[in-house]
Amino acid sequence: MWSTLVSAIGFGVVLASIIAIAAMGFTIQFGLTNVLNLSFGAVMTVAAFAAYLANRHGVGGWFGLLVGGAAGAVLTLALGRGVFKAYARRGARLFEMMMVTLGLSLIINYAIQAISHNNIYQFAVLQSTPLQLGSILITRTQLVIVFISIAILVALQVLLRATKIGKALRAMAADPDLARASGIRTGQIVILTWLLSGFLCGVAGVVYIINSQSVGYTTGQLFLPLIVAAAILGGAGSPVGAVLASLIMGVVTEVVSAFGSAAYSTVAGFGILVIVLLSRPSSVRGGQAGHQQLTL
Amino acid sequence: MTAWSYYISTLAVYFGVNVLSALALNLQFGFAGVVNFGYIIFQSVGAYIAAVVVLGPSSGTFQQYVFGARLPFPIPLLLATAAGAVLALLIGLFTLRNIRRDYQAAILLILSLIATQVVQGYVPLFNGSNGLTGISRPFFSSLPLSLQGYQWAYAVWGLVLCAVVYALVTWLSRSPWGRALRAMRDQEEAATAIGLNITALRLQVFVIGGAIAGLSGGLLVEYISAWSPDAWGYAETFVIFTAIFVGGIGNYRGVVLGVFLVPILFLELPRFLPQFGYPGLTDSLEWVAIGAIWMVCLYVRPQGIVPEKRSIARRRGAADAPVGEQMEAA
Amino acid sequence: MTLLATRDVAVAYGGVRAVNGVSLELERGESLGLIGPNGAGKSSFLAALGGQVPLAGGSITLEGHEIGGLPAFRRARRGITRTFQMTSEFAHMTVFENLVTAGHGAEGSSLRAVVLRRHDTRRAERDVAARAWSILDRFEMAHAADMYGSELSGGQRRLVEIMRCLMREPKVLLLDEPMVGVAPHLVEKLIADLRSIRDDGIALVIVEHALEVVQELCERVVVMALGRPIASGSFDEVVAHPEVQAAYVG
Numbered sequence: 052m053w054s055t056l057v058s059a060i061g062f063g064v065v066l067a068s069i070i071a072i073a074a075m076g077f078t079i080q081f082g083l084t085n086v087l088n089l090s091f092g093a094v095m096t097v098a099a100f101a102a103y104l105a106n107r108h109g110v111g112g113w114f115g116l117l118v119g120g121a122a123g124a125v126l127t128l129a130l131g132r133g134v135f136k137a138y139a140r141r142g143a144r145l146f147e148m149m150m151v152t153l154g155l156s157l158i159i160n161y162a163i164q165a166i167s168h169n170n171i172y173q174f175a176v177l178q179s180t181p182l183q184l185g186s187i188l189i190t191r192t193q194l195v196i197v198f199i200s201i202a203i204l205v206a207l208q209v210l211l212r213a214t215k216i217g218k219a220l221r222a223m224a225a226d227p228d229l230a231r232a233s234g235i236r237t238g239q240i241v242i243l244t245w246l247l248s249g250f251l252c253g254v255a256g257v258v259y260i261i262n263s264q265s266v267g268y269t270t271g272q273l274f275l276p277l278i279v280a281a282a283i284l285g286g287a288g289s290p291v292g293a294v295l296a297s298l299i300m301g302v303v304t305e306v307v308s309a310f311g312s313a314a315y316s317t318v319a320g321f322g323i324l325v326i327v328l329l330s331r332p333s334s335v336r337g338g339q340a341g342h343q344q345l346t347l
Numbered sequence: 348m349t350a351w352s353y354y355i356s357t358l359a360v361y362f363g364v365n366v367l368s369a370l371a372l373n374l375q376f377g378f379a380g381v382v383n384f385g386y387i388i389f390q391s392v393g394a395y396i397a398a399v400v401v402l403g404p405s406s407g408t409f410q411q412y413v414f415g416a417r418l419p420f421p422i423p424l425l426l427a428t429a430a431g432a433v434l435a436l437l438i439g440l441f442t443l444r445n446i447r448r449d450y451q452a453a454i455l456l457i458l459s460l461i462a463t464q465v466v467q468g469y470v471p472l473f474n475g476s477n478g479l480t481g482i483s484r485p486f487f488s489s490l491p492l493s494l495q496g497y498q499w500a501y502a503v504w505g506l507v508l509c510a511v512v513y514a515l516v517t518w519l520s521r522s523p524w525g526r527a528l529r530a531m532r533d534q535e536e537a538a539t540a541i542g543l544n545i546t547a548l549r550l551q552v553f554v555i556g557g558a559i560a561g562l563s564g565g566l567l568v569e570y571i572s573a574w575s576p577d578a579w580g581y582a583e584t585f586v587i588f589t590a591i592f593v594g595g596i597g598n599y600r601g602v603v604l605g606v607f608l609v610p611i612l613f614l615e616l617p618r619f620l621p622q623f624g625y626p627g628l629t630d631s632l633e634w635v636a637i638g639a640i641w642m643v644c645l646y647v648r649p650q651g652i653v654p655e656k657r658s659i660a661r662r663r664g665a666a667d668a669p670v671g672e673q674m675e676a677a
Numbered sequence: 678m679t680l681l682a683t684r685d686v687a688v689a690y691g692g693v694r695a696v697n698g699v700s701l702e703l704e705r706g707e708s709l710g711l712i713g714p715n716g717a718g719k720s721s722f723l724a725a726l727g728g729q730v731p732l733a734g735g736s737i738t739l740e741g742h743e744i745g746g747l748p749a750f751r752r753a754r755r756g757i758t759r760t761f762q763m764t765s766e767f768a769h770m771t772v773f774e775n776l777v778t779a780g781h782g783a784e785g786s787s788l789r790a791v792v793l794r795r796h797d798t799r800r801a802e803r804d805v806a807a808r809a810w811s812i813l814d815r816f817e818m819a820h821a822a823d824m825y826g827s828e829l830s831g832g833q834r835r836l837v838e839i840m841r842c843l844m845r846e847p848k849v850l851l852l853d854e855p856m857v858g859v860a861p862h863l864v865e866k867l868i869a870d871l872r873s874i875r876d877d878g879i880a881l882v883i884v885e886h887a888l889e890v891v892q893e894l895c896e897r898v899v900v901m902a903l904g905r906p907i908a909s910g911s912f913d914e915v916v917a918h919p920e921v922q923a924a925y926v927g
Binding site for chain 1: 382384441447448449450452453454456457458460461464465468469582585625627628631632634635637638639641642645646
């Protein structure tokens with residue numbers, strides 16, 4: 052009983068680390084641009100496939116993270132500057148932009164389905180023997196994933212709190228007009244945000260398939276609910292909040308599935324969503340949303 | 348010849364089902380501004396309920412499900428409608444609170460993804476991934492009809508339901524209640540400032556749409572005799588949305604045309620193309636194309652509400668005529 | 678009886694007090710101007726009256742009944758209605774429909790009334806239409822009855838908002854910067870319109886930056902700074918007040 056709980060928490064932390072990497076990427080772009088980007092999961096899948104293909108051509112091991120990260124960054128920037136901006140010029144606002152990201156996710160997801168022949172592919176890299184830490188059975192690879200997640204959090208905090216770019220980024224998230232008026236090069240900051248969040252998105256996709264050892268066209272899409280819920284629960288634009296929310300969701304999901312079944316764990320995910328709705332009424336409030344604008 | 352007749356009558360049933368869906372979504376989205384990205388959940392619950400109350404008590408071996416019963420037509424359809432409404436009420440009660448519209452939409456989409464996983468994961472509910480099969484068609488053996496005749500009779504029955512629902516939603520949309528919905532859609536704060544309870548309005552429109560969705564699910568499942576999670580992926584909702592975009596948001600006649608163009612014509616035409624690629628490739632490409640149409644519609648009309656007609660107000664003298672006397676817009 | 682009274686009304690946004698202890702009274706047919714520098718909390722106070730933001734403290738009574746805890750739509754049903762700084766016409770509805778929607782209100786446009794009391798609804802539809810026409814005539818907007826909200830000029834939009842409020846037959850009308858977006862040559866007409874509304878016995882609370890508008894329209898003026906009232910009286914009295922001059926000059 053006790054050991055089941057502890058090992059479930061262990062798995063939960065690993066899952067949380069993966070969610071957290073994606074949620075940090077999501078929350079940075081969401082906090083700055085206000086785009087509720089539902090194509091995030093699709094981009095994760097693209098990055099995962101990029102790493103898979105790179106691995107088949109000999110670029111293996113942890114280099115896959117860089118390949119996936121680069122793929123995510125480039126694709127996200129292309130979508131942000133190419134597609135989203137064009138729609139914003141046409142007069143799309145918060146809600147319409149969410150619809151745009153949804154259309155993109157349909158296109159990307161099903162294009163991958165077409166290209167991948169709707170198959171699930173084995174991705175057995177970086178397999179390592181499990182270590183026994185008390186009642187937690189964890190592989191070396193999973194430990195590294197947890198550390199990567201922590202490292203990203205630390206690096207992001209340093210970037211946001213201690214550098215000029217980070218200050219500019221936070222100023223823009225708070226008030227884009229004021230930031231522009233005070234001489235911040237907002238265009239460059241937006242580009243940087245797309246690249247950074249796209250990179251994290253890609254890394255998350257690769258980390259996910261390293262852990263699950265398989266990749267298919269639904270890889271990112273099935274992960275999307277957890278990411279969005281983590282970003283909303285943690286507060287838009289807050290990496291620390293995203294990580295804490297990811298921890299809650301990862302641990303709850305794994306504990307529930309250890310004691311119940313996989314079906315119950317999705318119900319638990321559902322329960323967390325309810326809590327999200329009930330717990331953050333001010334940030335998710337309607338009405339004032341009309342005054343929020345896109346920053347692209 | 349008979350194959351054609353079978354095919355066309357089947358398309359007519361699908362057309363009816365999709366028109367019901369489009370009417371419900373157009374009422375919700377085009378008139379009330381409520382974005383139901385989880386529409387397929389409500390259609391699906393209607394289908395499951397209609398199925399289990401026809402299948403009889405679950406034997407527990409061949410397929411497992413809840414609420415097994417053997418009820419006569421039209422009770423399964425009525426229960427399907429009620430199931431859609433009840434589920435819409437439950438989900439609406441906490442998703443339709445005062446939250447940002449894009450969050451609301453995202454949450455319904457997420458629910459749609461989760462619902463599929465729940466039904467797949469919890470087999471005793473509706474037989475998991477394998478789904479339910481062997482649902483008998485109403486009056487299939489008791490009517491003195493050939494298979495052809497039955498097919499067409501069912502299609503006509505579906506279209507009759509469409510006509511009834513069409514009359515209902517257009518009437519409601521033109522009523523003072525429909526105007527209140529449009530006011531809420533255009534300006535929520537101002538709508539509350541004239542005394543409208545927008546939470547209640549949203550919930551009402553959500554439940555009515557849920558009922559229509561449940562009905563459409565019942566109509567479909569009694570025809571195709573089977574229902575499984577493959578039939579209701581989250582993306583199915585977006586086919587109907589695309590039909591609405593193509594037909595013109597808020598425009599009921601246009602929406603019916605949109606259903607004819609998108610789910611029927613566009614998604615059926617590829618069957619007549621020579622087979623290419625591996626099996627399933629055309630399905631994937633169709634979805635990509637749906638996404639592309641979706642993007643084009645958003646680009647052409649980024650905030651596109653296109654009311655069917657401008658309602659021209661009549662002066663006092665014509666007091667016998669209703670206020671919203673319709674005229675073609677210039 | 679006093680129509681509207683507030684006691685120590687406070688509004689807070691995440692710990693920051695935008696309004697802090699405003700108490701005032703308003704009589705039928707009175708027009709009250711709220712002025713003060715940017716960030717003084719005028720619009721927030723108006724939102725507190727209308728129910729758009731929750732109270733962080735204090736109470737509001739309408740004809741002796743506490744309404745401070747009611748949501749906006751319930752206050753509207755009791756007779757407090759408002760216009761918004763950004764005009765809030767229903768953009769994809771005609772001017773006439775804008776008015777008729779407000780005329781039916783929540784009761785007349787409820788699903789129950791529409792479905793179960795069809796005869797009453799038809800009669801109400803005629804009555805409401807007649808009232809809408811008379812209000813359109815009064816404000817010389819009958820020619821624009823069939824135009825969509827989105828096709829109107831700034832001044833016309835403001836008028837639509839005000840006419841829509843009047844369809845509710847309100848007791849209190851809250852106006853948040855009514856002259857914003859109104860062409861200069863129409864300001865005089867709008868002032869005259871508002872004066873005639875006041876003369877009907879409707880109490881007005883007006884937040885306005887253009888002081889000459891307040892001077893012409895309001896018999897009583899409250900000056901706010903940093904969330905508090907710092908002076909109150911006739912326009913001439915308050916502008917002479919040293920604290921007011923200090924607040925404006927900064």
